[in-house]
Amino acid sequence: MKNVEEFFADYLEGKTSEKELEDFFSENPGSRQEFEELKQLFEELPEVAEPEVSGTANDHFYAFLETEKSKAAPRFRLSFREVFRYAAMVLAVAGAYYFGSRKPEKEIVTVEKPVYITLRDTIKVKEEVTTDGEPSVRASRKQPAVLQELADIRKEVSQINEVQHKMILAMLRQESAASRLEAINYSYNLDVADGALMDALFLALESDPSVNVRLAALEAVGRFELSPAMRENLVLTLAEQRDPSLQMALMTKLIELREVKALPVFTGIMNNPDVSENIRDRAEFGIKVLNM
Amino acid sequence: MTDEQAMMAVAGGDLDKAAVLYERYKRPVLGYFYRSSVNRDNAEDLMQQVFYRVIHYRKSFSEGYVFKPWLFRIARNVFQDFIQKNRNIFSGLDIEIEEESSDYDQEQEYQLKRALEKLPREYREVILLSRYEELKYDEIAEILQISVSLVKVRVHRGLKILREIYFQME
Amino acid sequence: MKKLILVSWAVMAAHFSGAQEKKQYEVKNFKGLVNITGPSSGLIIEGYAGNSIVIEAEGGEGKVPEKATGLRMVTAGGLDNTGISATVDEETAKIVTSINEKGEEKEEEVRILNINIPNANRLFKNYVVKVPHGLTTRFRENTDSDWGKKGALEIRSFEGELDVNCSGCNLNVTGFSGNIIASNSYGGSTRIEFTQLAQDKITSINADGELEVIMPASTKANLKMSSVRGNVYTDFDLKKAVEKTGKDALEPVTVVGAPAAVRSTVEGYYYVDNGAITINTAGRASNKVSALASVSAAKRRRLDRYDYTINDGGVYMSITSHNGNIYLKKK
Numbered sequence: 001m002k003n004v005e006e007f008f009a010d011y012l013e014g015k016t017s018e019k020e021l022e023d024f025f026s027e028n029p030g031s032r033q034e035f036e037e038l039k040q041l042f043e044e045l046p047e048v049a050e051p052e053v054s055g056t057a058n059d060h061f062y063a064f065l066e067t068e069k070s071k072a073a074p075r076f077r078l079s080f081r082e083v084f085r086y087a088a089m090v091l092a093v094a095g096a097y098y099f100g101s102r103k104p105e106k107e108i109v110t111v112e113k114p115v116y117i118t119l120r121d122t123i124k125v126k127e128e129v130t131t132d133g134e135p136s137v138r139a140s141r142k143q144p145a146v147l148q149e150l151a152d153i154r155k156e157v158s159q160i161n162e163v164q165h166k167m168i169l170a171m172l173r174q175e176s177a178a179s180r181l182e183a184i185n186y187s188y189n190l191d192v193a194d195g196a197l198m199d200a201l202f203l204a205l206e207s208d209p210s211v212n213v214r215l216a217a218l219e220a221v222g223r224f225e226l227s228p229a230m231r232e233n234l235v236l237t238l239a240e241q242r243d244p245s246l247q248m249a250l251m252t253k254l255i256e257l258r259e260v261k262a263l264p265v266f267t268g269i270m271n272n273p274d275v276s277e278n279i280r281d282r283a284e285f286g287i288k289v290l291n292m
Numbered sequence: 293m294t295d296e297q298a299m300m301a302v303a304g305g306d307l308d309k310a311a312v313l314y315e316r317y318k319r320p321v322l323g324y325f326y327r328s329s330v331n332r333d334n335a336e337d338l339m340q341q342v343f344y345r346v347i348h349y350r351k352s353f354s355e356g357y358v359f360k361p362w363l364f365r366i367a368r369n370v371f372q373d374f375i376q377k378n379r380n381i382f383s384g385l386d387i388e389i390e391e392e393s394s395d396y397d398q399e400q401e402y403q404l405k406r407a408l409e410k411l412p413r414e415y416r417e418v419i420l421l422s423r424y425e426e427l428k429y430d431e432i433a434e435i436l437q438i439s440v441s442l443v444k445v446r447v448h449r450g451l452k453i454l455r456e457i458y459f460q461m462e
Numbered sequence: 463m464k465k466l467i468l469v470s471w472a473v474m475a476a477h478f479s480g481a482q483e484k485k486q487y488e489v490k491n492f493k494g495l496v497n498i499t500g501p502s503s504g505l506i507i508e509g510y511a512g513n514s515i516v517i518e519a520e521g522g523e524g525k526v527p528e529k530a531t532g533l534r535m536v537t538a539g540g541l542d543n544t545g546i547s548a549t550v551d552e553e554t555a556k557i558v559t560s561i562n563e564k565g566e567e568k569e570e571e572v573r574i575l576n577i578n579i580p581n582a583n584r585l586f587k588n589y590v591v592k593v594p595h596g597l598t599t600r601f602r603e604n605t606d607s608d609w610g611k612k613g614a615l616e617i618r619s620f621e622g623e624l625d626v627n628c629s630g631c632n633l634n635v636t637g638f639s640g641n642i643i644a645s646n647s648y649g650g651s652t653r654i655e656f657t658q659l660a661q662d663k664i665t666s667i668n669a670d671g672e673l674e675v676i677m678p679a680s681t682k683a684n685l686k687m688s689s690v691r692g693n694v695y696t697d698f699d700l701k702k703a704v705e706k707t708g709k710d711a712l713e714p715v716t717v718v719g720a721p722a723a724v725r726s727t728v729e730g731y732y733y734v735d736n737g738a739i740t741i742n743t744a745g746r747a748s749n750k751v752s753a754l755a756s757v758s759a760a761k762r763r764r765l766d767r768y769d770y771t772i773n774d775g776g777v778y779m780s781i782t783s784h785n786g787n788i789y790l791k792k793k
Binding site (some may be wrong): 004005006008009010012013037038041042044045046050051052053054057058060061062064065068069256258285288289292 | 307308310311314318319320322323326327332335336339340343344347400401402404405408410412419423428429441443444445447448449451452453454455456457458460
Binding site for chain 3 (some may be wrong): 171216
C-alpha cells in the first residue's frame, strides 16, 4: 500500500487509475479535498518566463566552442565571460603596443586563442608568436607591465573593500539615526561581510535606540547566510524585543529560516495577553510552520 | 537527432553537435537558474558554465544515459557551487517580481510567487523541476541523488507548506 | 562623560497668558543634541528661530502642599530641577561626527541635553518644548505614558534632524523641514507634513497604523514605500525604479595613471565588482572612461534599494506601514 505522499505524487502526475483513486479516497476521507486543492495550487503556480539568452552569451558560447575544437580541454576553469572579458582586454592592450609603432621585420600576429587571466593569484597568458611560430620578444617584454597594472587594480579593490567595511562600522557609531540608517543601506554595497561588520549589524539590531535602524539592520543581516550562532541571536533578540513592528519582522524572518529553536519564544508570545492580536496570530502561524 | 545521439556525438569528438544541444537547452537551463532566484546576469553566467562543463566532461556521458536529467544534474551542481562560493550573498530571495497589480488574477499570481520564494530550498527545488522543467520523479531523484519516494514526499509536503504560506499571506 | 545638573541655569519666568498661569524654564544658548523623553500625548515640540531651549507648562488645579516648601519634587524622570516637574540635565560625550574617505572617524565632544517631561499632572499640564532650528532632536516615550493615548504628540515647525519613536501614539508633525526618522508601532496614526525634505540625509518613516505624508509637489526623492496589509495612495507621479542588476548596478569608476598607449586604446567602463575588475570595452562610446589604475574610492558603488522615484529622484526615503493605508500627498 502506498503512503499518502506517494499516492499524492502519482495522482499529481496522473498515474493513478480511477478505481485506485476512489478506493483511496474512501479509505482516507477528507483527503480528496486536500488532493484537489494541492493539485490546483501546483497547476496555478505562475509561469516565470525565462529571460532571453543575450547575444553576448551566445557569442561567448560559440567562440568558446571554436577554441575547444582547436585545442585540448583547457587547464583552467573559468566562466566564458571571465575568459573573454580579459581576453578581449589584454589583446586590445597588447595590440596598442604594436599599433603605430614601427613595423617589425617579422609580422606579429595575435593568436586567436583566449588569454586566461584569473584575478586571483595567477595570471597566465598565451604566448604571442611571430608568423613563423617564434615567441614575440616584444610581446613578452610588454605584457607583464600591463598585467602588473591589472594586479595593482586588484589590490586597490581589496583595499576599497576594507575601507568600505571600516566606513560602515564608523557610520554605525554615529549619533545621528539617519547616518546609522545610511550605514546600513551602504552595507548593501558589500557582497561579503566580515565578522566585525556582522557583529556591528547585530548590535544595531539588538540595541540601537531607533526602531527604524533596528528594522533596517534585521533586513541587512537577513541578506547573508546566517550561522547557527547568528540564528540563535535572532531568537534571543525576539525574546527581548518589546517593539511590535520588530517582533513582527523578527518572527517573519525566523519562520522564513525555519528556525525551530524559536518555538519556545513563539509559544511565549502566543500566550502573552499583553501582546496585540495580530502578533499573537503571527506567533501561532509560526508555531504551525516550524512544527511541520 | 535525439538529445542522446547529439551528446554521444559530442562525447565522440564531434563538438559541433554541442551547438544543437546548446540551442535546445540554453533557455531551459537559464530558466532553471533564474527561477531558483539567481539574478539574470549571474543566471547567464551559470548557464554558460553548465555548457562549459557539458563539453569539458563530455566523455562522462555514455550509452544508455538520458540527456536531460544528466544536463540538469550538472546544472544543479553548478548551482550548488555557486551557492557555496557566494554563501554570504546568496539570500535566495532575489527573484525579480513585477509590479504589484490590483487585478485579482495578477494579485494571486504575485502572492504565489512570493510564497514560492519563501518555500525552503529542498522543497522549492523539486517543485520547480517538476512543474517547470517537466521532469519525472525518477529523473528528479537522479538529479538530486535522492530516492524517488523522498522526491514524492517533498512534492507533497512542499505543496502543503506552500499552501500554508500562501494563505497566511492572504 | 561628565554630568552636571543645571540648577544654576534655571531661569524661572512666570507670566500670565489669559486666565492660565504659564511657567517656563530655559536653557540659554544651547548647541548640541536634544534628547526628550516624555508623554506621547498632550506634548508639543516646537521648532523656532532662537537659540535657547524653552520648556513651558500651564499650571494645573493642584497646589504644592505646604509641607513641601523648600523641597523638590521627585518625578518618574528624576528630580524636578526646573520648577515645572520636568528634569533637565546636560552631559557631554565624544561622538563620531564625521568619517573621511579612508573610513577614519573624527570624534568631537558634543553637548547633550536630556529633558524629561512628565505626564500631565495636577500641578502642570500642556507642556511645550521649544527647540532652536537646526538642533538634532530625539524623542522617546515615557515608560508610563500609556495612560491617555487619545491626545496627540504634536511636532510643529521643526527644522533639522528628528528621530522619534513611540508606540500607538497619534503623531502629528506639521511644517517640518529636514529629515525625520520616525517609528510609530502598535496602532495609532501618523501624519507628517513637510515644508521641505532634506536632501543630504535619509528619511525613514515606519508606522503600524494609518500613515499620511504630505510634501511639496516638487520634492525629489527615491522612495521605498509599502504597506503590508493596507494600500498605498498617492497623487505624486511615481516612476518605477528599474532595478539594476549586474554591471548596470555599478557606477563607472574613473581610473587614472595608465600608460599613454593604453589610455588611447582601452576605453570603456571599469567596474569594481566583488574584488574583480570588469572592463567593458564594448560600445558605450558616449560616456568613455579611459586608462587604468587607481580607482577612486569616492565613486563608490551605491545601491540604495528603492522602488520609485519622484521628480527624477533624490534623497532616499522609506515609508512603510504594517496595518494601515499610506497616503502620500502633494502639498
